[in-house]
Amino acid sequence: MTSDAAGERGFIEALRALAHDPAARRLTDDAAVLPMPAAESLVLTHDMLVAGVHFLPTDPPGDVAWKLLAVNLSDLAAKGARPVGVLMGYGLTGDAAWDSAFVAGLGAALAAFAVPLLGGDTVAQPAGDSRVLGLTALGANGAVVPSRGGARAGDSLYVTGTIGDAGAGLAIARGEHGAADLLAAYRRPQPRLAEGGALAPLVHAMMDVSDGLLIDAERMAAASGLAVEIDLATIPLSDALRARGADRPARLAAATAGDDYELLFALPPGMLPPVAATRVGRFATGAGLTLVDGDAAVPLPARLGYLHAG
Amino acid sequence: MTSDAAGERGFIEALRALAHDPAARRLTDDAAVLPMPAAESLVLTHDMLVAGVHFLPTDPPGDVAWKLLAVNLSDLAAKGARPVGVLMGYGLTGDAAWDSAFVAGLGAALAAFAVPLLGGDTVAQPAGDSRVLGLTALGANGAVVPSRGGARAGDSLYVTGTIGDAGAGLAIARGEHGAADLLAAYRRPQPRLAEGGALAPLVHAMMDVSDGLLIDAERMAAASGLAVEIDLATIPLSDALRARGADRPARLAAATAGDDYELLFALPPGMLPPVAATRVGRFATGAGLTLVDGDAAVPLPARLGYLHAG
Incomplete structure (x- = not known):
């Protein structure tokens, strides 16, 4: 010093x-x-x-x-x-x-x-x-250190916690009206240290969601040489976020907002995560990100994640 | 990343x-x-x-x-x-x-x-x-990691290389005329990695000279709970620096200029350093820094080292 x-x-x-x-x-x-x-x-x-x-x-x-x-x-x-x-x-x-x-x-x-x-x-x-x-x-x-690039075709894509809270919290910090929990998600993110330690020996790939669920999932798929499909209907939203709306545009906003600091990981088929997490997609041979909303195909938004202003 | x-x-x-x-x-x-x-x-x-x-x-x-x-x-x-x-x-x-x-x-x-x-x-x-x-x-x-605070009364204070070149180099970078070697000392400091490895098991205390020989020697003495006396006449100056003058003000300037990135270390009496280095002072019981120039006592300058402009 x-x-x-x-x-x-x-x-x-x-x-x-x-x-x-x-x-x-x-x-x-x-x-x-x-x-x-x-x-x-x-x-x-x-x-x-x-x-x-x-x-x-x-x-x-x-x-x-x-x-x-x-x-x-x-x-x-x-x-x-x-x-x-x-x-x-x-x-x-x-x-x-x-x-x-x-x-x-x-x-x-x-x-x-x-x-x-x-x-x-x-x-x-x-x-x-x-x-x-x-x-x-x-x-x-002391054990296995997962990379972003180890997912295999057939693996499920899981995410811990809820997505989009910090994005709404940023809007609140900028002056919008909204719940204190959402503001706290933006200002006081909770790194998933215990979950990461429990998951590391089991996952094929793991990363944190810093720039947005969609862009980070696409990065994991690219690093693994695979395609990934995400079902917007399954993306976990907090009650506080749902109270602001949970239609498709709202769920797309949550999935592209960033600053979530949840863990995104690829788990072999048939294995259940040992920590609270939600299955949001799956890996397949091929390349790129595909979005669905239940049974409906959804075009990719122009922006998959948060890019900081320069 | x-x-x-x-x-x-x-x-x-x-x-x-x-x-x-x-x-x-x-x-x-x-x-x-x-x-x-x-x-x-x-x-x-x-x-x-x-x-x-x-x-x-x-x-x-x-x-x-x-x-x-x-x-x-x-x-x-x-x-x-x-x-x-x-x-x-x-x-x-x-x-x-x-x-x-x-x-x-x-x-x-x-x-x-x-x-x-x-x-x-x-x-x-x-x-x-x-x-x-x-x-x-x-x-x-893999062995002993020296601190700044381990010098003992009677230890000699040594420094590697030469002192003050980077200070003159900064003046040259700011537009003064001067030797390329001095400019290089300011812009391309050479960390003493090999010397540090050889010295670490032998020294009682070691640090690098980043803010100036005097201020850094005073810090080592304070961390060791000792006094240190430095003889300005022994401070090693390069030929390029001597060509700009080596009177007492010039030597004081060299000893307070900083950015030298030489190693300053305390060695037990009777031990010789295994790398090229110059004995510039010694530790004694008491506190504080004393300066001499050969036989003459020298008052401490107002500024013992370089403090970056804010």
């Missing part, structure tokens, strides 16, 4: 109070030093959030901290890994109140997932620039 | 060509998956570079890529670790030529240090914002 300017000292002191794992070396050394258990795979991911692109400037700082951690832990969950630590890159933009609220939220999020903060860097961005945050998460998996 | 907008595709394709290690999963999975050798310590660091703060907008992009990698590898070197991989966080700011040159330089730097690119994230920053880059480096060390 290195530092830049004098104004950062308070922020770094606050971070230090969170970094109580011995591996963090109190953020005062050049690097974190972590004993590794023998014969495990290390699972590594790094995701960034940019203000105005990946979160709203009006989102509460504690929720942004939660999201920064959660989206990275979701990648670990998708590989069946248990988190062993994180390193954070933090851009200071001269808003000390925001920074303080962020650190408090980060502490709560780290505690909620029992993940140690091991290190990172804090830098000053030029005045007026949008804040950039980065997080590297490390996980360990 | 996730992506944002369509304009990023070419950049990510170019990165993919660099990510040939199987652990990278071709940057198409949620995470990198790295088999870990048994019973080694994992050494982790994350440093960021911000345009206009840590590098000049006029610095060649390939040199910025080199520096982003080198400053992180220098942290691994300071802990005696061999690099096993990196994850990069990259902010796109709409300058495709800069991005292309950066990727080419990154490829060359990764090859020069034989380090695999394992993953990361690419995000679009808002138009006009200064580019933010982050890199996480992972190293492994």
Whole structure:
């Protein structure tokens, strides 16, 4: 953990109070030093959030901290890994109140997932620039680490939880009226760590749904060299989302909204998932994504998932 | 490796060509998956570079890529670790030529240090914002991992290489006339990986010189609960730097300039370092930094090291 300017000292002191794992070396050394258990795979991911692109400037700082951690832990969950630590890159933009609220939220999020903060860097961005945050998460998996590309023809496509809540939550965060549960789904996603660990030894392929169910399912099919058919009628919707409408356009919106952070996985025929999940489709030989709604064929929407504005 | 907008595709394709290690999963999975050798310590660091703060907008992009990698590898070197991989966080700011040159330089730097690119994230920053880059480096060390805080009274303080070249190089990059070797020291620092590996089992404390010899030596003394005395007359200067002057103000400037990325270490009395290094001081009971210049006491300068402009 290195530092830049004098104004950062308070922020770094606050971070230090969170970094109580011995591996963090109190953020005062050049690097974190972590004993590794023998014969495990290390699972590594790094995701960034940019203000105005990946979160709203009006989102509460504690929720942004939660999201920064959660989206990275979701990648670990998708590989069946248990988190062993994180390193954070933090851009200071001269808003000390925001920074303080962020650190408090980060502490709560780290505690909620029992993940140690091991290190990172804090830098000053030029005045007026949008804040950039980065997080590297490390996980360990002592068994099979599923890929996106292992689905086989005949496998069922399953998804955990419900889809589309975060998409509606984003609209609510932008000012629409709506349920608090949906807003929470957008601001406080819940990485499926326990489910990922239970599923990893059983699935043929697994990934998290970050950009939208349809685009992510298509990516899994492409990585596996297969076609996938999804039945819109089976996509699991929460009661709060159904209350906003569940007709075909609403279900298409849910399936393309992104930010769900549920697990999408391919399971061999005849096997039932050991965690709560819904069968939404199946893999077949061929290529590409096909949509149906019960018995009716549905043309693919122009946009299969969320692409962040640049 | 996730992506944002369509304009990023070419950049990510170019990165993919660099990510040939199987652990990278071709940057198409949620995470990198790295088999870990048994019973080694994992050494982790994350440093960021911000345009206009840590590098000049006029610095060649390939040199910025080199520096982003080198400053992180220098942290691994300071802990005696061999690099096993990196994850990069990259902010796109709409300058495709800069991005292309950066990727080419990154490829060359990764090859020069034989380090695999394992993953990361690419995000679009808002138009006009200064580019933010982050890199996480992972190293492994099967033996002792030195800290900053292990120096003992009576230990000698050593430093590898020469000090102050990068500080002069920064002045040259900003327009002063000067030697190409000095400019190269600023733009293409050489992490002391081999030296760090050889030194780690022998030293009582070790760190890299990133912010300046004086401030970093003071940090090592403070972490060790000791005083340290440095003799300005012994600070190793390159011939190119000496040609610009080697009087006391020049040597003080060299010792406070930063960006050297040499290794600073505490060695027990009577032991000689197994790599080229210069004895510049010694530790004693007490606290704080004392400067001498041969026989003359020297007052501490107001600024012991480089603090980046915010």
